[in-house]
Amino acid sequence: MKKNVVALAALASVSAFAQSTVTLTGLVDAGYGRIDYKGNVVSFSSLPNSSATTNFTFLVSEDLGGGLKADARWEVDPDITQTVGKTSGTSSTGTTSNITSSLGNGYSFVGLSGGFGAVKFGTINYETLSANGDGNAGFGTGIGSGYRVSSFDAVRAQNSFRYDTPSMNGFSASYLLSEKNDIQVNTGTTVQSGNLVNQSQGRDKVSEYGLAYLKGPLSVRYAALTTEQWGGTLTSYTTGNAYAPTTWTLGAGAQFKLNTLSAKYEINPAVTVAYFNQIAKSDALIVANATVSGTSSTTYDRKTNGFAATYTTGVTKLMFNYASVANGDSATSVGVAKNGLSTKVLGLGVDYGLSKRTFLYGRYEKDTDGIGARSIATGYTAKTGNTTYTATAVGIRHTF
Numbered sequence: 001m002k003k004n005v006v007a008l009a010a011l012a013s014v015s016a017f018a019q020s021t022v023t024l025t026g027l028v029d030a031g032y033g034r035i036d037y038k039g040n041v042v043s044f045s046s047l048p049n050s051s052a053t054t055n056f057t058f059l060v061s062e063d064l065g066g067g068l069k070a071d072a073r074w075e076v077d078p079d080i081t082q083t084v085g086k087t088s089g090t091s092s093t094g095t096t097s098n099i100t101s102s103l104g105n106g107y108s109f110v111g112l113s114g115g116f117g118a119v120k121f122g123t124i125n126y127e128t129l130s131a132n133g134d135g136n137a138g139f140g141t142g143i144g145s146g147y148r149v150s151s152f153d154a155v156r157a158q159n160s161f162r163y164d165t166p167s168m169n170g171f172s173a174s175y176l177l178s179e180k181n182d183i184q185v186n187t188g189t190t191v192q193s194g195n196l197v198n199q200s201q202g203r204d205k206v207s208e209y210g211l212a213y214l215k216g217p218l219s220v221r222y223a224a225l226t227t228e229q230w231g232g233t234l235t236s237y238t239t240g241n242a243y244a245p246t247t248w249t250l251g252a253g254a255q256f257k258l259n260t261l262s263a264k265y266e267i268n269p270a271v272t273v274a275y276f277n278q279i280a281k282s283d284a285l286i287v288a289n290a291t292v293s294g295t296s297s298t299t300y301d302r303k304t305n306g307f308a309a310t311y312t313t314g315v316t317k318l319m320f321n322y323a324s325v326a327n328g329d330s331a332t333s334v335g336v337a338k339n340g341l342s343t344k345v346l347g348l349g350v351d352y353g354l355s356k357r358t359f360l361y362g363r364y365e366k367d368t369d370g371i372g373a374r375s376i377a378t379g380y381t382a383k384t385g386n387t388t389y390t391a392t393a394v395g396i397r398h399t400f
Contacts, residue, residue, distance in 0.1 A: 019062070020070075024400075026056040030081055031361070031395015033143075037376050038369070039383025046081040050143045050393035051349070051361045053077055055106055068114040073122075075106025107156055117165045124162045127174050127210030128154040128260045131221040135262030135276025136321045136347070137308030143363035143391045144347025149373045150304045150323035151278055152258055154225055157206045170215030180205030180228060204229050217266035225258040229285050254283040256300065270313065276306035276323065301328035302371075306345075319349035327371040341370040357399045365391045 033047030048054060060072035109122030132141075132151045139145035147153065157178035164174045205228040213220040257280070264274040284297035306323030325343040348364045367374045367389040374389045376382055 021061050023059040023061075024056070025059065027052055027054060027397065027399045028080060029054050029142075029395060029397045031393050033391065033393035033395075035392075036388070036390045037380045037382070038374075038389055039386035040376075040380040042380075044081070047393055047395070048079050048081045049141075050363050050395050051351070051359075051397050052140055052142060053106075054080055057106070066114075068112060070111075071113055071118070071120075072110040074108045077106040109162075115166060117163060120162045120164075122160065123156055123158050124160045124176060125156045126154050126176065126208055126225060127212070127221060127223040128208065128225050128258060129156070130212075131223050131260045131262040132276070132278075134219050134221055134264040135260075135274050135306060135308065136323075137272070137274055137310050137319050137349075139308075139319060139321055139347055139349060139363075143393050144319065144321055144349045144365045146306070146321065146323050146345035146347060146365070146367070148375070149343060149367050149369070150306055150325050150345045151260075151276075152280055154258055154260075160206070167214070170213050172212050172214070174208075174210035174212075176206070176208040176210075178206040219262075219264040221260075221262050223258075223260045225260070227256040227258075229254045229256070254285050256280070256282040256285060270311060272310045274308040276304065276308065278302075278304040299330055301330045302326065302373075303328065308347075315353035317351040317353075319347070319351075321345070321347035321349075325371065325373055338371045343371050343373045344368040351397075359397045361393075361395055361397055363391070363393045365389075 029050065029052050030046050030048050031050055033044040033050060035042055035044075055075050055077050057073065057075045060070075062070040064070055107123065107125045109120040109124050111118060111120035111122075113119075132145075132147075132154075136145045136151075141147040141155070145151075157176065160176055160178035162174060162176040165172050206225070208223055208225040210221070210223045212222075259279045261277045262274065264272060266272045280300045280302045282298075282300040284299050302325055304323055304325045306321065308319075308321040310320070311318045323345040325345070327338055327341050327343075329339060344367070346364075346366045350362045352360045354360060369387045369389055372387075
């Protein structure tokens, strides 16, 4: 249930001034989970966000007249199972965020909308994220989605601008920009390189073009996301000394390109089918490596094809997601490129509605990870020869 608060601009305002409507809405998700990190089994008495991301969101709107509106959004994504700060680092292959607490770390902006479309300034979601959600049958970024495996972690960009055109017979377009910040840094005490510099001082450049057709039972989205790695890179390192003084140079703007296509079709109110395609290619991207003198790099060349479906009967919704990731001509200076191999993702889900706002859910994901797309959780190393990741969760999701 949404709670609305009408806020006057000031107590002394005259009736001629417009009013702003502030709406609090959100979602809370947690449950029991069990994860096998390629041979390392861990259980969680309370695992968050297995079916959706917990969030508390304030939406602000003011009618300025003449079809013009002022809009604002502030989203908080807390982890209710761990009430300490949660980190989200910068990635040249997706999310650009250096927020180190759960306060205000979500999709947030201020902007204007009207007959010209909409402009937004803030921390804004990618169209790539919307395409990903449409293409995986509503698993979002939770268990069963293959998030960060069949799809890269392209979520949102800090310090960004986005323009959306008005919808014309179902067609619309968007453009997002987050400018680079290539500050040269030499801490002299800690070893950092590439993205680690971006977390503290600099930022990669991100631009995205999006196209969408949303009309009737059909939703088609295409997004072309380009990230340029402009962070400083480590050029010298004293082997065996993790705190040796370092020499920094600016990055060369190495590019990571992510092209995403999704199509979702509602056959009838009970059945929805979806298709997902994502192609990732990059120049040599700098990877932090504190054990190797000089720099290390990785070149991405991956293609994903996925199919998904949902079936709803009464208060029960069944979900299916399957994707295959093929590794092409990739390269890495640390480890094995694993060209020609593939990773398979299978996701299964069920939602049971206790009410319009409260659901019991079950989720299952199995990644047969031939190319190593699923990174091992911090503190765990894959058992020899084990390439299979599985995750299972049951929980409660409540929206308000």
